[in-house]
Amino acid sequence: MKTFKLGGIHPSENKFSAKQAIKTAPIPAQAVIMLGQCLGAPSTPLVAKGDEVKVGTLLAKPSGFVSTSVHASVSGKVLKIEDVVDASGYKRAAIVIDVAGDEWEPSIDRSPAIVKEITATKEEIIAKVAEFGIVGLGGATFPTHIKLTPPPGKIAEVLLINAVECEPYLTSDHQLMLEKGEEILVGVRLLMKAIGVSKAIIGIENNKPDAIELLSRIAQQYSEIEICPLKVQYPQGGEKQLIDATIGRQVPSGTLPIEVGAVVQNVGTAFAVYEAVQKNKPLFERIITVTGKSVKKPANLLARIGTPLSELIDFCGGLPDDTGKVIGGGPMMGKALTTLSVPMTKGSSGLLIMPSLEAERGKMNNCIRCAKCVSVCPMGLEPFLLMSLSEQEIADWATAEQQHIMDCVECGSCSYTCPSNRPLLDYIRLGKNKVGGIIRSRK
């Protein structure tokens, strides 16, 4: 069984919502659509208070190179544009729409037919992906069209589809594969055409044998698509780890996957690309897992962007009494939310509700130098050292940089494994922030 070479952990999987058929979440009475829907700059609004919008109407355009288009996920009237608290805990600009009915833009193909034939050219595919606001749906939300245009001089050799879903609890990608396998493979072929490669590998963790079997069967009609089962090991779905596991290449420090000829896209993104190109549908809804040990009805929901997360929780049986923490995303890399009014965004892959007993961190002790953080680090770093360099009174950023602090992918394996409960990743993040600032100031 293929896997990445360095480090890794195996946390309890807790996939309570596995094999729960995708349910459509109710449309909210008021949708709150963040202008920042991607990793880059927030988009520039094109609508004003009082404007009527339909589902799929363009609300905001990109404000720079790394930015994206934002579309209405509901029909109704623009109520206001105001700052609301988002998943990061900060207040950021959002368009608030009062919902009336559910009227879609007529250009969207709502028929259930699967369109397998690809007629769009390479350029048309990339244009459509940009126009319809497709971003990486694994959680990083990097605008997809930028990844589809490799920088000059770099040649893509292979498309890797990240269907690993190594985060515990989350099952949205798994369920999407089970229900939309044909569409996903069309999306994969669209992506291949867009980047001009003749080979694609879909990496799936081996805890989803049904998805592996189904996609392998569908892929028989496409000789250029290979399904690659991967060992259940976190962070198998880390971009760099996936490249190592599937094609045995390692991305050199400080460079992008294209350096080793790889372009990595999430399986959910492939589906979104299918819908954009073949069905003319902008990205305004996605699958989100709502789960947790005390959640009454853990589910995989098809929900509109802008739905307040509290409404999704209500739909899944309400907030459990023992709730201590609500996490946007999975338990390893997700963000703890400060309020439940946070709206769903394009990056919302999961909503995890943790009982308070599990939500608090254990008491921190001295580092006993057991080296467990070193042996689990998938990047081959020394987390204990990076923490102590960041933690000491006169922090040593120069040494931290020499010790490759910027290579950290923030997977959290070190903090997860530390027997002394040391907040290794907290301090490494602090260090990365400082060192990143120092590196930028040199340019």
Added chain:
Amino acid sequence: MSKLIVSPSPHVHSGDSVSKNMYGVLIALVPALLASLYFFGVGALIVSMVAVVSCVVFEYLIQRFILKYKTTVSDGSAILTGLLLAFNLPSNLPVWIIIIGSLVAIGVGKLSFGGLGNNLFNPALVGRVFLLISFPVQMTSWPVPLGFDTAYIDAQTGATALAMMKNHFGTLPSTSDMLFGQMGGSLGEVSGIALLIGFAFLLFRKIISWHIPVSIFVTVAVMTGLMHWANPQEYASPIAHLFTGGLMLGAIFMATDYVTSPMSKKGMIIFGVGIGVITVCIRVFAAFPEGVSFAILIMNAFTPLINKYVKPKRYGEVIKK
């Protein structure tokens, strides 16, 4: 629900803890403890009990009344230091000497550096070597293993296999006696089989990795093997070297002490090879018949240097094919 807890990721933890690791090592020491009771009878029990209790009491008293901070005795590390110290002592050692050894191990070896995690040298070995230098007679009178008949006071004593090997006298124990532990020596070190069972447990529970013990075993086996092959009359066989003296105990339980051994796999192998080389050199060429304790302490001193210069293999270090 009143308030939401907010903290950075990761939001889950393995549940591993310092005490789980310490008690895990203690469980791994149980077979050797039982073997020591079988071979050395009541003396093994007395020495072990005195060392464990006095280490725990000293840790508590020093932390509570001298350093004045919350005591950490519950993490199990003082119990472990006590038991390891006992394992390195002859089973007829007077109680007062054991108490002095415990005080040095905990007070000097551990707490004077800032407690668990900050000590440079293995505390049990600091205590043991202090006693060896201060009380050479008592520390090198080895009761003959007569099972439950072995007396604590005025025990019948004899030489260790290593002393016989060094000075070419007496009849070496048979190979099976060496493996099972029917020979003179410190109470916890004699039974290689019992120690190897503990090693298997430590590996199975992923408390330690194989790198340090195996690199010590291989180094000692290769070096003594070559000498034995060149001159079997002068030099003992590798099996005799591996299964006598403190080699098994030291390699599996003392050299692998988290705090005082290197962090990277490469560093661990260098550390293990260093211990193997120094041990063989002391055993074969120096005045002492046994050198595992000294070898580990010397390599402990090199650990910070190894950590500084030997780094783990990084992702992306190998340039693409």
